[in-house]
Amino acid sequence: MKQDYLLGVVYDLISEHGIESLTMRNVAERSNVSTGTINYHFKNKENLLIAALEEAYSLPKDWANYKGSSEAQLRRIANSYILRAKSDRWWFFWINYLAYSTRHPKMQIRQSERYDKQLRFWAQLITDGQEKGEFRTDLDPVETARRLLTTVHGLLTLQLMKSDAEIRVYAREQISSAIDALVSR
Amino acid sequence: MKQDYLLGVVYDLISEHGIESLTMRNVAERSNVSTGTINYHFKNKENLLIAALEEAYSLPKDWANYKGSSEAQLRRIANSYILRAKSDRWWFFWINYLAYSTRHPKMQIRQSERYDKQLRFWAQLITDGQEKGEFRTDLDPVETARRLLTTVHGLLTLQLMKSDAEIRVYAREQISSAIDALVSR
Amino acid sequence: MKQDYLLGVVYDLISEHGIESLTMRNVAERSNVSTGTINYHFKNKENLLIAALEEAYSLPKDWANYKGSSEAQLRRIANSYILRAKSDRWWFFWINYLAYSTRHPKMQIRQSERYDKQLRFWAQLITDGQEKGEFRTDLDPVETARRLLTTVHGLLTLQLMKSDAEIRVYAREQISSAIDALVSR
Amino acid sequence: MKQDYLLGVVYDLISEHGIESLTMRNVAERSNVSTGTINYHFKNKENLLIAALEEAYSLPKDWANYKGSSEAQLRRIANSYILRAKSDRWWFFWINYLAYSTRHPKMQIRQSERYDKQLRFWAQLITDGQEKGEFRTDLDPVETARRLLTTVHGLLTLQLMKSDAEIRVYAREQISSAIDALVSR
DNA sequence: AATGAATGAGTTTTCATTCAT
DNA sequence: GATGAATGAAAACTCATTCAT
Numbered sequence: 134m135k136q137d138y139l140l141g142v143v144y145d146l147i148s149e150h151g152i153e154s155l156t157m158r159n160v161a162e163r164s165n166v167s168t169g170t171i172n173y174h175f176k177n178k179e180n181l182l183i184a185a186l187e188e189a190y191s192l193p194k195d196w197a198n199y200k201g202s203s204e205a206q207l208r209r210i211a212n213s214y215i216l217r218a219k220s221d222r223w224w225f226f227w228i229n230y231l232a233y234s235t236r237h238p239k240m241q242i243r244q245s246e247r248y249d250k251q252l253r254f255w256a257q258l259i260t261d262g263q264e265k266g267e268f269r270t271d272l273d274p275v276e277t278a279r280r281l282l283t284t285v286h287g288l289l290t291l292q293l294m295k296s297d298a299e300i301r302v303y304a305r306e307q308i309s310s311a312i313d314a315l316v317s318r
Numbered sequence: 319m320k321q322d323y324l325l326g327v328v329y330d331l332i333s334e335h336g337i338e339s340l341t342m343r344n345v346a347e348r349s350n351v352s353t354g355t356i357n358y359h360f361k362n363k364e365n366l367l368i369a370a371l372e373e374a375y376s377l378p379k380d381w382a383n384y385k386g387s388s389e390a391q392l393r394r395i396a397n398s399y400i401l402r403a404k405s406d407r408w409w410f411f412w413i414n415y416l417a418y419s420t421r422h423p424k425m426q427i428r429q430s431e432r433y434d435k436q437l438r439f440w441a442q443l444i445t446d447g448q449e450k451g452e453f454r455t456d457l458d459p460v461e462t463a464r465r466l467l468t469t470v471h472g473l474l475t476l477q478l479m480k481s482d483a484e485i486r487v488y489a490r491e492q493i494s495s496a497i498d499a500l501v502s503r
Numbered sequence: 504m505k506q507d508y509l510l511g512v513v514y515d516l517i518s519e520h521g522i523e524s525l526t527m528r529n530v531a532e533r534s535n536v537s538t539g540t541i542n543y544h545f546k547n548k549e550n551l552l553i554a555a556l557e558e559a560y561s562l563p564k565d566w567a568n569y570k571g572s573s574e575a576q577l578r579r580i581a582n583s584y585i586l587r588a589k590s591d592r593w594w595f596f597w598i599n600y601l602a603y604s605t606r607h608p609k610m611q612i613r614q615s616e617r618y619d620k621q622l623r624f625w626a627q628l629i630t631d632g633q634e635k636g637e638f639r640t641d642l643d644p645v646e647t648a649r650r651l652l653t654t655v656h657g658l659l660t661l662q663l664m665k666s667d668a669e670i671r672v673y674a675r676e677q678i679s680s681a682i683d684a685l686v687s688r
Numbered sequence: 689m690k691q692d693y694l695l696g697v698v699y700d701l702i703s704e705h706g707i708e709s710l711t712m713r714n715v716a717e718r719s720n721v722s723t724g725t726i727n728y729h730f731k732n733k734e735n736l737l738i739a740a741l742e743e744a745y746s747l748p749k750d751w752a753n754y755k756g757s758s759e760a761q762l763r764r765i766a767n768s769y770i771l772r773a774k775s776d777r778w779w780f781f782w783i784n785y786l787a788y789s790t791r792h793p794k795m796q797i798r799q800s801e802r803y804d805k806q807l808r809f810w811a812q813l814i815t816d817g818q819e820k821g822e823f824r825t826d827l828d829p830v831e832t833a834r835r836l837l838t839t840v841h842g843l844l845t846l847q848l849m850k851s852d853a854e855i856r857v858y859a860r861e862q863i864s865s866a867i868d869a870l871v872s873r
Numbered sequence: 874a875a876t877g878a879a880t881g882a883g884t885t886t887t888c889a890t891t892c893a894t
Numbered sequence: 895g896a897t898g899a900a901t902g903a904a905a906a907c908t909c910a911t912t913c914a915t
Contacts, residue, residue: 135878151421153338157906167880172907174878225420231478232417235410236336245480283492287472293416294471295430307468320895342889352897353889359895363889505874521791523708527910537876538910544874548910595790601848602787605780606706615850653862656849657842663786664841665800677838690899712885722901727886729899 136174136184139164143185148226152233155182183240186230190243203262204316207255207281211308214285215301216292228293252278259315269317277315284311321359321369324349328370333411337418340367371415371425375432388447389501392440392466396493399470400486401477413478437463444500454502462500469496506544506554509534513555518596522603525552556600556610560617573632574686577625577651581678584655585671586662598663622648629685639687647685654681691729691739694719698740703781707788710737738795741785745798758817759871762810762836766863769840770856771847783848807833814870824872832870839866 142164146155157178161168175181199206213220234240255278262268288304327349331340342363346353360366385391401409419425440463447453473489512534516525527548531538545551570576586594604610625648632638658674697719701710712733716723730736755761771779789795810833817823843859 151338151418153336153418156904158904168906169881169908170879173880176907178906228413228417228420231475232413233336233338235413235478236334241481245482248476248480279488280492283472283476284468285472286475287468287470290416290471290475291433291468293420295433296426297430303464307465341887343887346898354891354897354899355895357890358897519791521708521787523706526908528908531877539876539878539912540874542911543876598783598787598790601845602783603706603708605783605848611851615852618846618850649858650862653842653846654838655842656845657838657840660786660841660845661803661838663790665803666796667800673834677835711883713883723885724887724902725900728901731886733885 135166135170137188139166139171139174139181140185140188143181144189144226145222147185147229148222152182152229157181183237186233186240187243189226190230190247202267203258203265204267204312207258207262207315208309208312210255210258211281211285211312212305214289215304215308216289216296224289224293248282252282255281262315266317268315272315281311284308320351320355322373324351324356324359324366325370325373328366329374329411330407332370332414333407337367337414342366368424371418372428374411374415375428387452388443388450389452389497392443392447392500393494393497395440395443396466396470396497397490399474400489400493401474401481409474409478433467437467440466447500451502453500457500466496469493505536505540507558509536509541509544509551510555510558513551514559514596515592517555517599518592522552522599527551553609556603557613559596559600560613572637573628573635574637574682577628577632577685578679578682580625580628581651581655581682582675584659585674585678586659586666594659594663618652622652625651632685636687638685642685651681654678690721690725692743694721694726694729694736695740695743698736699744699781700777702740702784703777707737707784712736738792741788741795742798744781745785745802757822758813758820759822759867762813762817762870763864763867765810765813766836766840766867767860769844770859770863771844771851779844779848803837807837810836817870821872823870827870836866839863 139160142160143155146159146163150159157168157171160166160171160181164171171181175184199209201209216224230240231244234244252275256274259268259272259274259277263270263272263274285308288307292300292304324345327345328340331344331348335344342353342356345351345356345366349356356366360369398405415425416429419429437460441459444453444457444459444462448455448457448459470493473492477485477489509530512530513525516529516533520529527538527541530536530541530551534541541551545554571579583590600610601614604614622645626644629638629642629644629647633640633642633644655678658677662670662674694715697715698710701714701718705714712723712726715721715726715736719726726736730739756764785795786799789799807830811829814823814827814829814832818825818827818829840863843862847855847859
């Protein structure tokens with residue numbers, strides 16, 4: 134459907150050039166569609182922007198399809214917070230969304246929901262891992278998930294602040310050892 | 319001086335409405351100065367914006383003037399990462415700057431320098447504390463500072479994503495216990 | 504028939520919002536018909552507009568069906584120039600048409616024809632009344648009709664300029680006494 | 689001052705082409721000013737339009753400066769309701785304003801005020817004429833003024849509906865005899 | 874007949890910048 | 895130094911019309 138396609142274009146443009154340089158014309162040109170069409174579907178720019186931000190946030194993060202042990206899954210998810218060319222697009226988009234959402238109640242609610250969902254997902258993975266004997270059982274899953282989320286977001290922010298190889302290595306090590314600490318010997 | 323006053327206005331406007339809705343007219347109106355004057359002093363908008371971002375980042379964060387034990391100083395600095403009405407303005411500005419800087423090499427360098435400066439400052443505090451016997455001496459200061467910075471930035475991000483009382487309490491506790499862990503018994 | 508229905512919608516929209524804010528989309532939305540359909544039937548907007556204006560002007564003003572004496576009929580027709588909630592729609596439409604028609608020769612002709620038709624109709628009523636002995640016979644029917652038309656249009660304009668209860672009462676009185684003056688004793 | 693000049697241009701354009709075909713570009717071109725300038729002064733089109741309508745309505749109608757007997761003055765004012773090339777511009781503007789004002793409370797109030805002002809002015813002229821022995825003293829000035837206003841507006845409307853020489857002659861005669869009727873013998 | 878997505882020309886509006894005072 | 899009116903290029907938005915279905 135055309136609407137979704139346009140939202141994808143907006144997502145790309147924002148991750149590449151930031152919200153402040155998004156213009157209707159840019160979107161029109163990149164998508165080979167007239168500005169009239171965009172306005173026909175979204176009524177105005179703000180609508181388009183919000184729809185795009187929301188859409189990107191509800192993209193089926195493929196976590197659910199991760200295979201393997203709980204530990205492997207957790208490592209994979211946590212590692213997605215390490216910047217690489219491949220995933221940069223998402224995090225550049227994310228930081229724009231985060232900045233923008235602080236001024237938009239509706240988006241703040243979405244952020245908040247997304248955080249809760251993530252927390253539950255990570256906690257569930259830990260619980261599963263404990264039941265399968267992969268993880269230490271003396272840790273509270275929710276508490277642990279929250280600590281891990283704090284760590285990965287801290288490392289992510291550091292990477293966005295200072296994006297060199299060294300800090301990525303540091304991030305990888307920290308994530309690795311944080312999960313090591315969960316594993317039962 | 320007038321220049322600094324204008325930069326302050328820009329800082330306010332960005333923290334309130336985001337970089338993308340900063341206009342010369344806004345600045346002129348808020349500061350009761352004509353657009354002509356602003357251009358006279360800063361030549362153009364880009365200059366003004368960059369000057370404002372730089373200025374805000376070099377504001378005499380009064381850390382250096384903190385009195386008391388190293389532990390007290392470290393707690394105070396770390397606690398400044400907890401959102402409160404009073405300090406929100408800074409973090410709202412910060413997140414906008416961070417999003418913006420990912421696309422501006424020059425600003426990325428500033429971010430990077432600021433991170434390094436912070437890291438050195440925190441490490442120095444820890445070293446001082448160790449020398450005064452306040453902190454455990456078995457910890458590497460730089461390593462510890464880096465870990466603390468990761469934690470406070472993670473907690474900050476969480477607070478921006480989900481800004482309720484509960485998460486602020488959580489942030490406060492985490493910061494508190496992270497520093498407790500440094501203290502020698 | 505669908506065509507007439509659409510013309511009614513156009514009439515409503517013009518009387519409510521004026522000709523200058525009539526858009527094809529408005530018409531489509533109000534009538535629950537697609538813009539494509541409207542263009543299919545009327546070819547383009549100008550056609551639709553003209554058809555609507557013409558149609559409204561040829562609406563079977565139910566005068567012809569008025570029952571009763573010539574005097575009663577004349578009073579009823581003249582009283583229709585008094586603004587009431589019920590009939591406002593017509594006069595709001597009329598004033599828009601009048602303003603518009605001053606720049607459209609074709610419509611000016613229609614206006615002119617309508618005026619002549621009205622004049623003949625009123626004159627005929629007066630003639631009938633004279634023959635039936637209801638009206639004074641010393642008055643020229645056409646001259647009298649013309650004077651009455653001047654009066655009712657003058658009162659109408661006053662009501663559009665200043666729409667309060669007092670002026671409506673005044674209009675009613677003037678119309679009443681203008682017709683009283685025709686009645687033979 | 690430039691603002692007033694622009695309002696004059698808008699007045700001209702409306703009287704020539706009607707409100708519905710007024711565009712910012714037209715105004716800009718006719719006044720040799722950029723669209724940016726117009727928006728700088730009036731913020732948006734609606735503001736400009738309203739300002740122009742109001743301005744035109746408050747133009748110092750030169751009545752007050754009419755010289756001569758009360759009768760001469762009254763004749764002159766009343767005769768200004770007869771369409772002539774010279775004065776058409778005003779009445780074409782006026783009919784547009786009237787149609788537009790029915791949908792704008794603020795303008796309706798202006799219309800209403802203007803009507804009252806006119807009524808008072810005409811009544812005063814009649815009173816003056818009576819005192820000077822020019823007019824019959826058995827007529828109530830306000831009542832008479834109201835009747836004259838009804839007549840001239842009726843004749844005006846007729847002229848707008850059917851703008852031929854015959855009707856202008858008729859209007860002239862009616863106005864003439866209406867005032868004759870006031871004159872004392 | 875009817876639809877409504879798509880168009881693109883035209884319109885309004887925004888805004889950084891210039892410049893005469 | 896300071897002003898703010900003026901600019902024009904670029905942006906957002908409107909809308910009658912077309913056309914494949």
